[in-house]
Amino acid sequence: MAAKTKIIKRRGESLPEKVYLIEVFKGMGVTLGHFLRNLRDNSRLYVRHYPEQKPEITPRWRGRHRLTTYEDGSIKCVACFMCQTACPSRCIMIEAGERLDGREEKMPVRFDIDLLECIYCGYCVEACPKDAIRMDTGIFSVVDHNRESMMIGLEELAATPGAFSEEEYTKGGI
Amino acid sequence: MSLLDTLLVMLRVSFGVFVPLCFIAVLVWMERRGAAFFQDRAGPNRANIFGFRAAGLVQNLADAAKLIFKEDVVPGHIKHKYYFILAPVIVFFTAVVSFAVVPFADTLVLGDRSYVMQAIPTDIGILWFLALAGFAVYGIILAGWSSTNKYGMLGGLRAAAQVISYEIPMGLALVSLLVVYGTVDLSEMARFQGQLLFGFIPMWGVILQPLGVIIFVIAAFAETNRTPFDLAEGESEIVAGFHVEYSAMKFAIFFMGEYVAMFTSSAIIVTLYFGSYQIPWLATDTLIAYAKPGAVLLMIGLPVIAYFFIGWMRHSNVSHYARPNDPRKREVTVYTKIVWGLVIVMEIALLVVLFSASGGVLAHIFVAELQIATFLLKTTLMCFVYVWVRWTLPRFRYDQLQKLGWQTLLPLSLLNILVTSAIVISVS
Numbered sequence: 001m002a003a004k005t006k007i008i009k010r011r012g013e014s015l016p017e018k019v020y021l022i023e024v025f026k027g028m029g030v031t032l033g034h035f036l037r038n039l040r041d042n043s044r045l046y047v048r049h050y051p052e053q054k055p056e057i058t059p060r061w062r063g064r065h066r067l068t069t070y071e072d073g074s075i076k077c078v079a080c081f082m083c084q085t086a087c088p089s090r091c092i093m094i095e096a097g098e099r100l101d102g103r104e105e106k107m108p109v110r111f112d113i114d115l116l117e118c119i120y121c122g123y124c125v126e127a128c129p130k131d132a133i134r135m136d137t138g139i140f141s142v143v144d145h146n147r148e149s150m151m152i153g154l155e156e157l158a159a160t161p162g163a164f165s166e167e168e169y170t171k172g173g174i
Numbered sequence: 175m176s177l178l179d180t181l182l183v184m185l186r187v188s189f190g191v192f193v194p195l196c197f198i199a200v201l202v203w204m205e206r207r208g209a210a211f212f213q214d215r216a217g218p219n220r221a222n223i224f225g226f227r228a229a230g231l232v233q234n235l236a237d238a239a240k241l242i243f244k245e246d247v248v249p250g251h252i253k254h255k256y257y258f259i260l261a262p263v264i265v266f267f268t269a270v271v272s273f274a275v276v277p278f279a280d281t282l283v284l285g286d287r288s289y290v291m292q293a294i295p296t297d298i299g300i301l302w303f304l305a306l307a308g309f310a311v312y313g314i315i316l317a318g319w320s321s322t323n324k325y326g327m328l329g330g331l332r333a334a335a336q337v338i339s340y341e342i343p344m345g346l347a348l349v350s351l352l353v354v355y356g357t358v359d360l361s362e363m364a365r366f367q368g369q370l371l372f373g374f375i376p377m378w379g380v381i382l383q384p385l386g387v388i389i390f391v392i393a394a395f396a397e398t399n400r401t402p403f404d405l406a407e408g409e410s411e412i413v414a415g416f417h418v419e420y421s422a423m424k425f426a427i428f429f430m431g432e433y434v435a436m437f438t439s440s441a442i443i444v445t446l447y448f449g450s451y452q453i454p455w456l457a458t459d460t461l462i463a464y465a466k467p468g469a470v471l472l473m474i475g476l477p478v479i480a481y482f483f484i485g486w487m488r489h490s491n492v493s494h495y496a497r498p499n500d501p502r503k504r505e506v507t508v509y510t511k512i513v514w515g516l517v518i519v520m521e522i523a524l525l526v527v528l529f530s531a532s533g534g535v536l537a538h539i540f541v542a543e544l545q546i547a548t549f550l551l552k553t554t555l556m557c558f559v560y561v562w563v564r565w566t567l568p569r570f571r572y573d574q575l576q577k578l579g580w581q582t583l584l585p586l587s588l589l590n591i592l593v594t595s596a597i598v599i600s601v602s
Contacts, residue, residue, distance in 0.1 A: 021388070024567060031212045031566045038211040042490045046214045052495050 057138045059164045059171070062122045064139035065113055066160040068132055074101060075158055076132035079108040083124035083133055091117035092124060111154040115142050138163030182282075182289050190274045190293020193550070197437045198430050199234045200554070205433075205561050206230070212565040225501050226508070229491075244422035252419070257320040262424050264313030265431035272306035273438045275299055277361040279451050279545040280368075280458040283538055290361055291542065299360040300348060303442055304341075307397055310435060311337040314399070314406060314416050317428070321419040329415025332572065333406035336396055339579035340403075344393035346587035347386045350594040351446060354382050364450035368457040376454040379447035385590045387447045389583050394439045396579070399432065401564040405572055440556035441549075448552055451545035458541060465537035468544070469524045476524075480517045484510050 016022050038045060048055060057063065068076045079096035097109035124133050137160050144150055162169065207230050210217030218233035226232070252258050274293040282289045289295075296302070311333055318330015355363045369377040380387045396403040407415035417428050444450060453461070461468060491506045530536035570578070 028562060028566045032562065034214060035208065035211045035562075038214060040486075042211075042216070043494055044214075045210075045216050045494075047216045049493070049495050052493075052497070 055140075057140070057163070059136060059168045061138070061140075062120050062125075062135040063137045063163070064115070064142055064160070065118075065124070065133055065135050065157060066137050066162065067111065067154070067157040068134055068162075069158055070103075074103065075107060075154075076130050077108050077111065078104045078130055078132070079106040080129065082127040082129060086123040086127035088121060088123060089117045089119045091115070091119075108154060111157060112151055113157065115150045115152060116147060134162060134169075136162045136164055136169055178284065179287070182284075186289070186291060186295075187293050189278060189546075190276075191270065193278075194270055194273050194434045194437050197553075197557070198433045199231065201433045201436060201557055201561075202234055202237075203229075203231050204554075204558065205564070206233070208558070208561045209565050212562070226505055238426070241422055241426040246422045246424065249419055251322055252320060253322065254320045257316050258419075259424065261313045261317035261320060262420065262427040262431065264316065265310055266313075266427045266434065268306045268310040268313070269431045269434035269438055272303050272310075273434070273441060275302045275360055276438070276441045276445055277364050277450060278549045279542040280365065281361065282542050284535055291546075292361065297359040297361075299358045299363070300352075300442075300446070301358055303438075304345065304348070307435075307439070308337065308341060310397075310431075313431070317420070318416040321416070323419050325412040325414070325418050326416050328412050329406045329408075329418075332408075332412075333399060333416060336399075336403060336405060336575060336579075339576055340393045340396035340583075343389050343579060343583035343587045344397065346584070346591060347383075347389040347393065348446075350386050350587070350591045351379060351383055351390075353591070353594050353598050354379075360445050360450075364445060364452065367449045368452045370455070376449060376452070378449040378452075378454075383447065383590070383594070385586060386594075387443075389587050389590065390447065391443060392578075392583060394443055395560070395563065396575075398435045398439050398560075400436060400560055402567040402570050403575060404569060405575060408569060436557060436560050437553065440553045440560065444549065444552045444556050448556070450552075451549040453544070453548050458545070461541045461544065462537050465540055466528055469527045469540065473521055473524045473528075476517050476520055480513050484513055 011017065070076060078099075079094055081094055081096075084090075084092040084094050091114040093110065093112040093114075094108050095110035096106050099105060099107040120135070122135055125135055139160070142150070207217040209215075218230045219227060221227065221230070221233040221236045223232055223235075248255055248258065275296060275298070277290070277292045279291040282291055294302075314333040315330045318326040318328070318333070321327070352358060355366050357363060357366075363379075367376070367378050371377045371381065375381060395401075399406050405415075407417065409415075412418075417425055420428060487506055487509060491502050491509075493500050493502050527536050527540045
């Protein structure tokens with residue numbers, strides 16, 4: 001079976017192309033066309049007026065992390081250290097403690113993520129056996145005035161709601 | 175020296191100094207907004223003072239304020255601090271001073287005295303420009319060398335090699351131009367271009383020297399280190415070239431020097447090839463004789479231009495997203511008032527010209543102002559060509575640059591001299 005081949009003509013060999021100046025003027029014509037079109041009507045610029053117009057975020061998009069909870073508000077995390085082990089930038093710091101509500105054996109007493117270290121690769125989400133950590137908050141702009149406040153803890157992670165419904169998030173299988 | 179003489183000296187010198195400086199702001203704005211429009215972007219349009227953004231010009235103020243208040247770092251490894259600081263000064267100073275010989279209007283005759291409208295009324299003209307334009311690259315070389323940085327060094331060396339290669343075709347293109355004009359004085363050249371060829375074509379340099387203008391413009395691009403010849407600061411290869419080690423105001427002076435150089439070389443190109451301050455078919459004498467009809471035409475034309483400008487402004491200065499009582503519309507109403515105010519002031523000035531004695535002092539001043547406006551308009555258009563080329567063409571590779579300079583432009587400029595001389599001899 002002969003593969004379909006497409007022969008692409010090599011450009012730049014003919015005399016008018018070698019003179020170069022003609023091609024320069026053609027190119028300048030193209031750019032001037034864009035310039036004049038935008039000068040006449042600037043409503044068709046390919047820009048998003050960012051702070052006012054937010055980008056659309058899909059459920060697959062990896063934003064800031066959160067820790068999921070059961071319906072009664074207790075945390076799903078079992079402090080198995082899978083995410084901390086998988087993390088390539090070592091930004092997760094977990095301290096495990098005993099769980100007293102009888103649901104599991106362990107729970108984290110400290111769960112810190114250094115957002116300045118995090119590279120948002122999503123390995124922690126993949127590693128988690130309990131679906132306890134997710135990156136579905138839709139928060140993409142993480143800024144603050146000092147380094148200390150970029151370290152977020154257990155309460156803040158658990159308090160952040162997801163930006164998508166369960167059907168949307170699990171569509172196509174976890 | 176009478177009071178009038180002193181006043182005119184001050185006027186001319188301040189024109190020669192402040193116009194290039196004002197054009198820095200205009201050119202940076204033109205570069206950024208122009209680049210954005212060439213690439214279907216919006217460009218800087220957020221910086222404002224009380225909601226007035228002046229089409230993005232306020233961004234320049236913000237940038238300038240930032241650069242002035244930044245810490246001025248001189249890295250510890252630099253041994254020759256004096257040369258390190260001298261380098262941007264040379265670049266900026268030569269760029270500003272080389273504009274001093276460019277005439278921006280025809281010789282102004284007031285009563286029995288006449289004034290050459292150049293900042294420095296001298297007849298060495300183009301030689302002054304060549305000397306100073308060649309000297310500007312010393313600043314770049316010095317910056318590269320005194321930075322004690324391999325990238326800076328490479329940038330400086332590239333600039334040096336490039337300027338040596340392109341000074342020659344530039345000089346040779348000028349030689350054939352001098353054969354045509356028969357003078358080095360820029361005022362004389364400008365006056366020459368007010369004549370008509372065969373009685374109906376303006377005798378501009380671009381018509382007499384079609385090949386020379388291409389060579390000169392290419393060489394001028396290379397001289398000012400603009401794309402496609404900005405190898406001296408090729409950021410993909412040598413970070414920022416000669417100004418890697420420069421920060422804050424020292425960098426800003428390099429930056430401003432680049433734009434002043436662009437303005438000056440645009441002014442020189444306009445003076446040499448595009449009729450300087452001459453309005454096509456309207457020589458200075460004709461303009462003075464017909465100052466009143468000209469004033470009437472302008473009085474009719476100005477409101478029409480203002481009307482269309484305001485229409486365009488209303489159409490384009492709006493927020494392109496839902497916004498309760500759009501502040502940009504309020505901005506436009508203020509701009510509209512300013513534009514109409516300016517039109518009224520200009521109409522009054524034109525009325526004064528209209529009711530003055532014909533061929534009198536006011537007519538001379540009116541014509542000089544008209545010529546200054548023409549000159550600045552042409553120079554701005556030429557600066558736009560600089561911006562336009564920058565956002566169209568990619569940078570040349572180093573060997574391509576040298577090949578173009580030595581193997582194409584040099585023989586072409588020699589051929590140009592030969593052909594021009596032959597024609598000039600056979601005609602005269």
